[in-house]
Amino acid sequence: MPDAVNAEPPRYARAGDLHIAYRVVGDGPIDLVLVDQWFSNVDAMWEFPPLARLLTQLASFSRLIVFDKRGTGLSDPIAVDALPTIEEWIDDLRAVLDDAGSTRTALLSGIGASVMSLMFAATYPERTSSLVLVDGCARLAWADDYPSGQPVGALERQLEWIRAGWGKDGGTMAFLAPNLLLEHPVAEQYIRYERQSASPGMAKAMIGWLYEVDVRHVLPAISVPTLLLHHVEADRIAPIHGRYIAERIQGAQFVEIPGRENYTWAGDTAPMLAEIQEFLTGERPVAEPxxxxxxxxxxxxxxxxxxxxxxxxxxxxxxxxxxxxxxxxxxxxxxxxxxxxxxxxxxxxxxxxxxxxxxxxxxxxxxxxxxxxxxxxxxxxxxxxxxxxxxxxxxxxxxxxxxxxxxxxxxxxxxxxxxxxxxxxxxxxxxxxxxxxxxxxxxxxxxxxxx
CATH class of the missing domain: 3.30.70.1230 (Nucleotide cyclase, GGDEF domain)
Structure with a gap:
């Protein structure tokens, strides 16, 4: 665990009347904010070894910023029946960057949280140096003009999984990465991290929200350098979602990486990290044995x-x-x-x-x-x-x-x-x-x- 994490308590930015928890780790030449998943806990993430390793590696070449969206982790709670709009969640991100003194930042997002980064990059291009999405999507749900989306039945099953199994019985792993349930220590650690990051009601509400949001219309407006990485064997959020985004953002790069799990921290992260570091810094890491x-x-x-x-x-x-x-x-x-x-x-x-x-x-x-x-x-x-x-x-x-x-x-x-x-x-x-x-x-x- 980096010394900075051990030494400093979380910081809090103000987004209106709400307190948004965040941390800054590393002192690299570029600012990089991780907008990963739809829930987090900036304290507990360092106690989940696979995620802690990923954060440490990202902080090795950047000034890494991690934060908890309102209603999750250490940030102020909100009512589950009054979720914010995507613009209000973007306000959380902007408040964190302002408080951290980051005027121009690279965005790194995974799975459902990618809609936030896409919207931020389109709205604030002057503050976005680069955009990297891992297993990203601009819309999750099926539509007549988006047949690759998840059908309504899949949403209902996932919401039922969340209702019955959040923080136990596999949680989101049950539908995003069922193979990881066989890795008992990892599964147990991740299930604990879920409990520390969001309540069952908030988790269910946020996943329902993700199935309603659609940011496809902003894709042509994104002008910042963009990299789309997608696990080639992923079937829950398949590579077709990433290709869809890449085809609609001018100059965007699409790269398939090994793996099947829709988590940034799962499996062999070396190929993903190498692509991210090279895209953001121009230098590919030299792997130490x-x-x-x-x-x-x-x-x-x-x-x-x-x-x-x-x-x-x-x-x-x-x-x-x-x-x-x-x-x-x-x-x-x-x-x-x-x-x-x-x-x-x-x-x-x-x-x-x-x-x-x-x-x-x-x-x-x-x-x-x-x-x-x-x-x-x-x-x-x-x-x-x-x-x-x-x-x-x-x-x-x-x-x-x-x-x-x-x-x-x-x-x-x-x-x-x-x-x-x-x-x-x-x-x-x-x-x-x-x-x-x-x-x-x-x-x-x-x-x-x-x-």
């Missing part, structure tokens, strides 16, 4: 080429689907992280070597029951996190060990064996081996559990 200690697993299906030829395309796809499902189920049970598939195998990591061995033995057993034999290799070492992938000498060693394993064998390095002393796992020596591309020889062992 993130290194962690991990146990790396490589699996490979035995005789896959022969089996594919015997089974034919349909049979092979069915076998491969069963193989993949079995491995993913075991990875989840043993807290493994899938890195990628290799056609007929998996690359995965674990945070503990004993857990990795037991998971690999379980994979072997489940697949053997389905008539599938695999060979597996394990090594523990420092790996470099590269987006969603991993790299480093430990990855190469695990790959080479997997290539030496016999059918049905769980082959591990001496490093793995030494780290699990006292675990009860049984090891059978397989001798010292020269691994291709690796200077020294490695002693290898076949791992098994007591009968």
């Amino acid at each position: 993130d290194r962690v200690l991990a146990t790396v697993l490589f699996t490979d299906m035995v005789d896959s080429t022969r089996r594919a030829a015997e089974l034919g395309d349909a049979g092979w796809r069915k076998l491969l689907a069963a193989h993949d499902q079995a491995i993913r189920s075991i990875l989840e049970r043993f807290r493994g992280r899938e890195i990628k598939t290799t056609g007929d195998g998996f690359l995965a990591t674990f945070d503990g070597p004993a857990r990795a061995i037991r998971a690999t033995i379980a994979i072997r057993g489940v697949l053997a029951a389905q008539g599938i034999a695999v060979r597996s290799g394990l090594h523990t070492g420092e790996v470099e996190i590269v987006g969603r992938d991993i790299a480093g000498i430990a990855v190469h060693i695990a790959s080479r060990i997997g290539g030496l394993a016999r059918p049905g064998e769980v082959l591990v390095s001496s490093t793995v064996k030494d780290l699990v002393a006292g675990s009860g796992i049984i090891f059978e020596a397989r001798g010292a081996h020269a691994l291709r591309g690796i200077e020294e020889e490695w002693r290898l062992f076949a791992a098994s559990e007591p009968a």
Whole structure:
């Protein structure tokens, strides 16, 4: 967490009679205001790790301003049956920028809150240096002239989710990012953040408001440099919304980024942040390697080429689907992280070597029951996190060990064996081996559990 956040309490700007809470973090050369989602809490956002990481990265190249719209977070409450107009919410933003001394500001918005930034950029071009939208839309609801919008039935379901599940049972994740519900710590932290940001009544009212607002008419009036980023696999707020905006703002750029969740903080944010930083500063960030200690697993299906030829395309796809499902189920049970598939195998990591061995033995057993034999290799070492992938000498060693394993064998390095002393796992020596591309020889062992 940046020192500025630890040291300074939130500030308050006055928008009429209301107090609007905000923070300023970082001292970069450009002012950047984050108008993200429709609710927030400028204190609690730093306690939600994925969002805190995003804010810290944004503040590394900017003077970052975050604020709570009226009725949310630490700002003054308002009646749920008397929501402000979009112009009044823009007044909140203008009041914050005035109080922070920001005369010319880049705007960064995500999902529903993008309507505020679009309206602000059209109304105050002299105060807007740039506009960046992530999974943005100018209208959410379906219309005769906007068939890509959400149908009325979808709105009713989402409002029911909010009524019944806000701050529990998944909250907005249930319809914006259901896959994230499987990541239990993240889901629990985010649900807590929802509770700290808005009441259920306010959340329901604001989402209903978002389905009524339509700022398509202002798009041709926007003249500031504009970047539209959209997660390529997003289906709730699909890329077609971003393309619609880009086609109607002169000179706007549209870039698809990896991912499927309609949250700025979710998944691998590096590609998104690189695009934002380059657009705003002209300089693309140089990624510093993130290194962690991990146990790396490589699996490979035995005789896959022969089996594919015997089974034919349909049979092979069915076998491969069963193989993949079995491995993913075991990875989840043993807290493994899938890195990628290799056609007929998996690359995965674990945070503990004993857990990795037991998971690999379980994979072997489940697949053997389905008539599938695999060979597996394990090594523990420092790996470099590269987006969603991993790299480093430990990855190469695990790959080479997997290539030496016999059918049905769980082959591990001496490093793995030494780290699990006292675990009860049984090891059978397989001798010292020269691994291709690796200077020294490695002693290898076949791992098994007591009968």
